[in-house]
Amino acid sequence: MDPLEDVLSLLQVSSYLSCGMSAGGRWAVAFPPPAGLKFNAVRRGDCWLRVDGLPDPVRLHEGDCFVLTRPRPFTLASDLALPAEPAHPLFAAAGDGVARAGEGDEAFLIGGGFDFVGRARELLLDDLPPVLHVSASTPEAATVRWAVGEIDVELRRRPMGGTLVAEHLALVMLIRILRLHLERDPGRTAGWLAGLADPTVAAALRGMHARPAHPWTVAELARAAAVSRSTLAARFKDVVGKGPLEYLTHWRVELAAERIRRGETLATVARSVGYGSESAFSVAFKRTMGCSPRAYRSRLAHGS
Known part of the structure; x- marks a missing residue:
């Protein structure tokens, strides 16, 4: 992907x-x-x-x-x-x-x-x-x-x-x-765009984008990039500005927000982006977006 x-x-x-x-x-x-x-x-x-x-x-x-x-x-x-x-x-x-x-x-x-x-x-x-x-x-x-x-x-x-x-x-x-x-x-360039130009980081990004719901570990992403775990973690942080698993959380939340805009249920959204429970999904969503998934949906409904 x-x-x-x-x-x-x-x-x-x-x-x-x-x-x-x-x-x-x-x-x-x-x-x-x-x-x-x-x-x-x-x-x-x-x-x-x-x-x-x-x-x-x-x-x-x-x-x-x-x-x-x-x-x-x-x-x-x-x-x-x-x-x-x-x-x-x-x-x-x-x-x-x-x-x-x-x-x-x-x-x-x-x-x-x-x-x-x-x-x-x-x-x-x-x-x-x-x-x-x-x-x-x-x-x-x-x-x-x-x-x-x-x-x-x-x-x-x-x-x-x-x-x-x-x-x-x-x-x-x-x-x-x-x-x-x-x-x-x-x-x-900084952020994920810079990561696309870095062969090591790009390999990890492609893996996460291809399977965002997969329970990725830094070690597994490092194998996809053909480098050590420490090398990937340091390189990813240096280029993108956040660690690979933090990036994965942000990307999952962006995908979830788009699915919420389409009207999918929160339980369905949570499963689709790799969370086993609504509560775990809600914690990650609120940490990233500053509001809960339900509050986000309410804001959409009221046009705010």
Whole structure:
């Protein structure tokens, strides 16, 4: 079982595409904080990206794309010294599907984002840097450029089912950006994402994700990773930030929360994630989520 696929499925990741943006001359556009992940790709021209809270702006060239992983305001501009106009009126007026900034069309960007169900920030986003920038000059980014190019084609030509195809391509792009990030700079990533890039830790993660209800021991996970018990325990803690059995408890609780959202009984949920009794399950759930399974279900019912 692929842990990345597991988590993306659990979060029920869905993508959406926004209007394209054409810009020219001297221009600057300010965007509000995104709710989930936000991406833009430069199909023509160059511009600057400035994200609130980050010390340095990023120069974007034709073929570059970026993903914002934090709910922070950001600005796209030809010149960051210019006063930025708010994005909403520009995109609200985009009757032909293209928002326009400045004068001319030297730059053209496509964009969109990803929404999540569940505790996305802790599971996925907290382990990522605030900005994932993929440069067109990076040879390994060819598959990302391919996905962006196909999204652009679907949006411009508007064939039958084009929006749905583009949204699926955006999810492909996200997975490939995450892969590229892990391959290129694993040292900057923490948590289970970093574990996917570590051969020893990844073997243990795959085992736990394949059989989350199995009564795993550290010794058994170490055998799956072909290392000693002490080596696995130390490596897992160093890379992921928690021990393997603590991680297993957290993952079981995440699976349980998703099953509770689907309306399954607590007894069924407890058994499905490896607990022999509701009481043992309730203790683990409350320690991880801060509330009992019954309280969690009640909050869902009341929309809180």
